[in-house]
Amino acid sequence: MAKTPIVFVLNGAERASFAEPGQNLLEFLRRGVGDLSPKYGCGQGTCGACTVTIDGQTHLACLTLAESVTGRRVQTAAGLATGATLHPLQEAFMENFAAQCGYCTPGMLISAKALLDRNPNPSREEVVEAISGNICRCTGYEPIIEAILAAAKGRARA
């Protein structure tokens, strides 16, 4: 079967690449486009490690057909930093020791960013809700919740 050309916007820049027939967005991003920041955890939408946003809404890349992002804006954790300057959420994750092995971190960051973009001053309960689809094995979640709340506070100050 023929490969499908896909033109979309990845982290603010237009990209074009070929998708295999039936390829999911996670494989397309990692193998086709070369963005390794979304992680393969379970491949069936239960761990959240592959979380990306499409037009600002969080999606599980492993359950999304690559072709469906044609003409749309995709954001991954690779697009959070500007050059050597980390995104405030990344800074907050660092300051709050919110990463250990780091495998869940890209998905956590994207879930957190989607939350703060629509709700700049979330409550603790809203933060918990926002990351409830992201599994972490190391941190016990508390440092991640603290980091997201700290990032929200920092943004409110700025």
Added chain:
Amino acid sequence: MALHRGRGFAAINYPIGMNLGGDPSQALVHSNPDGKFTVALSSIDLGQGMKSVTRQIAAETLGVPVADVYVDTADSDTGPHCMGSFASRGTHRVGNAVIQAAQEARAVMLQAAAEELEVDPADLVTDGQGNIHVNGAPSRSITTMAACQAAQFKQGRTVSGRGIFLIPLSEVDPETGEMTPVSCFAHAALLVEVEVDDETGEVAVRDMQSAYELGRALNPKLVEQQLVGGAWMGMSHALWETTEPYYPDRSHGPVDFNHYLMPGPGDIAPHHISVLERPAPDGPFGGKGPGEMCANPVLPAVANAVYDAVGVRIDELPITPEKVLRGIRANGGAKPRQRLARGAR
């Protein structure tokens, strides 16, 4: 039908490392001509902070800034031997090996500096900022970079060191069964408060109070990170995780995260931690390391708290709602061992 509060306590005396045929780890340290140091280890950092702690230990021993030390754990084929990152042994075993290797490298660095400054190496001190100077005469100084460059390009020395730390195999006394497998113990006590629903059998952890004695906390934030994350894992083992409770046989066991359950961010409880620092005589700068101990006491404490709350003694983990309900039924109803002041929180 009601919610019952209960408290459970557990204390732990935890051995650092293991003793299956002896417990060694090696470290190699060398300088590059830019005066930066590489520590080669085969002790993998799983996120627990192995690289950070060995980097601190190497910098402290060498007398150079932390920024001047790079820890390479990349390849266990080519790196020096390590038993591995398990048994809570990393900080203690590998840290001691790094100290030995860094001391040897430091001695060569000071010899190189002494030759350049035309003084006795015994008179030299490091300032931890990248300078070596004559003790009491800071103006007679050379940078660590210049000393390492002189060693490389003029003197023909390698500024390097080898380290190993070994807890030898402890044989069992055939008469008494006595042995000494461990040189160093860490300790903890933990108090858990749970809420048990006698209608559903669900157990929710509401609060954790813990005190850990783990030698000197070489990196207090990393210690806290381990204790917070480890307690979550202990809670998960106590109440959620299992491959077993599926019927009628194991082929119906969990194959994904929909069935292999773990507590999510909404299931966690406040955890109040006290760290007591009592430096270990044979630990690197007194450190023992939190390791696996940060998960272990949670399990018995939760089991005791469930017993306290509804009078059901469960001796098989995890403590699932089904086991709690069966226990309550067998007892003819929930039998709280004490009434906790529910209005207190």
